[in-house]
Amino acid sequence: MTQRFAIRGQTLAFKADPFEVAPEDAISFDSDGCVVVAAGRIEAVAPAHEVIARNPSLPVIHYADHLIMAGFVDAHIHYPQTGIIASYGTQLLEWLETYTFPEELKFADPAYADQIAELFLNELLRNGTTTASVYCTVHPQSVEAIFMASKKRGLRMAAGKSMMDRNAPPGLRDTAQSGYDESEALIHRWHGRDRLTYVVTPRFSATSSDAQMTAMGALWRANPTTLMQTHIAETQAEIAWIRHLFPTARDYLDTYERVGLIGPGANFGHAIHLEPREVDRLRATGSGISHCPTSNVFMGSGLFDLEALRQGTQPIPVGLGTDVGGGSSFSMLATLRAAYEIAQLRGNSLHPIRAFWLATVGSARLMRLEKLIGNLAPGHDADLVVLDLKSTPVIAQRMARATSISDALFVQMILGDDRAIAATYANGQLVHRRSAGPGLVHGSPSVAG
Numbered sequence: 001m002t003q004r005f006a007i008r009g010q011t012l013a014f015k016a017d018p019f020e021v022a023p024e025d026a027i028s029f030d031s032d033g034c035v036v037v038a039a040g041r042i043e044a045v046a047p048a049h050e051v052i053a054r055n056p057s058l059p060v061i062h063y064a065d066h067l068i069m070a071g072f073v074d075a076h077i078h079y080p081q082t083g084i085i086a087s088y089g090t091q092l093l094e095w096l097e098t099y100t101f102p103e104e105l106k107f108a109d110p111a112y113a114d115q116i117a118e119l120f121l122n123e124l125l126r127n128g129t130t131t132a133s134v135y136c137t138v139h140p141q142s143v144e145a146i147f148m149a150s151k152k153r154g155l156r157m158a159a160g161k162s163m164m165d166r167n168a169p170p171g172l173r174d175t176a177q178s179g180y181d182e183s184e185a186l187i188h189r190w191h192g193r194d195r196l197t198y199v200v201t202p203r204f205s206a207t208s209s210d211a212q213m214t215a216m217g218a219l220w221r222a223n224p225t226t227l228m229q230t231h232i233a234e235t236q237a238e239i240a241w242i243r244h245l246f247p248t249a250r251d252y253l254d255t256y257e258r259v260g261l262i263g264p265g266a267n268f269g270h271a272i273h274l275e276p277r278e279v280d281r282l283r284a285t286g287s288g289i290s291h292c293p294t295s296n297v298f299m300g301s302g303l304f305d306l307e308a309l310r311q312g313t314q315p316i317p318v319g320l321g322t323d324v325g326g327g328s329s330f331s332m333l334a335t336l337r338a339a340y341e342i343a344q345l346r347g348n349s350l351h352p353i354r355a356f357w358l359a360t361v362g363s364a365r366l367m368r369l370e371k372l373i374g375n376l377a378p379g380h381d382a383d384l385v386v387l388d389l390k391s392t393p394v395i396a397q398r399m400a401r402a403t404s405i406s407d408a409l410f411v412q413m414i415l416g417d418d419r420a421i422a423a424t425y426a427n428g429q430l431v432h433r434r435s436a437g438p439g440l441v442h443g444s445p446s447v448a449g
């Protein structure tokens with residue numbers, strides 16, 4: 001790949017938070033723009049005629065009327081659950097026992113972990129997702145596999161070893177001490193190397209003893225530039241179990257809070273059934289939430305209240321996650337559709353500009369990566385997705401009636417999926433290009449210069 005080149009098409013960037021200003025005022029949209037890429041970074045985003053006049057010999061990859069935007073950022077996903085996506089008939093706690101734990105046991109085998117890590121990254125890139133916050137299993141080799149595979153592809157990726165020392169099968173348990181030591185060794189080996197970030201990962205309070213929770217708090221304090229991810233308040237049965245396991249805790253969040261697993265860089269998955277005190281504490285401490293809508297409907301967990309959590313002068317940072325394999329799709333477009341549907345069931349309509357912001361800037365901010373990814377901005381990593389806005393016949397005919405960029409984005413999030421992803425770039429490299437197939441006739445860019 002040429003060191004310096006431009007990608008031309010329609011361009012979409014964010015210049016403000018669309019939850020704070022009128023959504024249409026939050027974007028910069030150019031119907032014929034160029035993203036100039038140099039040494040893996042975005043050098044400039046400008047009207048195509050200006051870029052071409054200033055750089056007449058610059059190679060230009062022209063995606064015609066496709067939409068170029070920042071790659072999606074999936075704030076919550078489990079790579080070891082790739083194999084059990086679409087497992088029938090259970091809700092969270094039974095689903096963990098029946099499908100998840102048996103599959104995660106297989107990651108004791110590094111060859112299996114390597115194989116699934118490759119499959120998983122292919123799937124992320126096919127769906128235009130360039131960064132994710134990834135749960136691994138309890139096995140350090142599962143973390144090695146995803147970091148090694150991400151490094152090979154030049155991806156910005158965040159991941160961590162799940163820690164569990166109770167309420168899990170023996171082959172999936174560590175101890176307070178071994179969980180600490182193994183995580184610390186992984187931090188030293190991977191955190192900050194190339195484009196990789198370590199995430200301290202207590203799976204959820206139900207699978208960690210008091211001693212392990214305390215150790216994880218100490219680990220995160222000792223490594224403050226790492227992130228922290230876990231689950232909270234996903235189902236009523238889970239909350240009742242936590243109350244039983246931690247009788248002295250004020251609520252679910254307190255099981256994390258009292259050991260220091262709270263604050264900026266903390267990423268709490270789901271957060272559907274929160275108590276008012278928990279909302280106040282998340283808000284006051286700058287802790288974040290990943291909203292996982294396809295998972296919440298697939299597992300029957302409940303309806304996330306985005307509107308309430310983003311309200312006020314101190315909104316809680318919210319990103320968007322697929323939560324595969326509890327979630328039913330790798331596609332962030334499908335995830336946006338589910339977020340829209342959940343908001344509708346709560347009596348709100350999620351504006352498409354807010355939705356796309358959540359799937360990019362929102363998740364990046366939650367992961368403290370906002371200065372590097374999630375937007376088309378000079379100096380950001382050149383992690384990009386090229387959306388074919390007419391990827392199926394029904395989308396093409398609906399797009400012929402689209403009245404605005406908001407409307408076009410809404411069509412994509414309601415009807416689009418992996419077929420809309422014409423190309424994905426990471427670190428300025430083409431890492432996925434959709435192959436032409438029946439009905440996919442829009443995917444061939446022309447290269448000039």
Ligand code: GUN
Pocket residue numbers: 078092096100203204231234295323326
């Ligand atoms: N809570 C604890 N573990 C998990 C998991 O793997 N998936 C989901 N959705 N919730 C969890």
Ligand code: ZN
Pocket residue numbers: 076077078231269323326
């Ligand atoms: Zn999860």
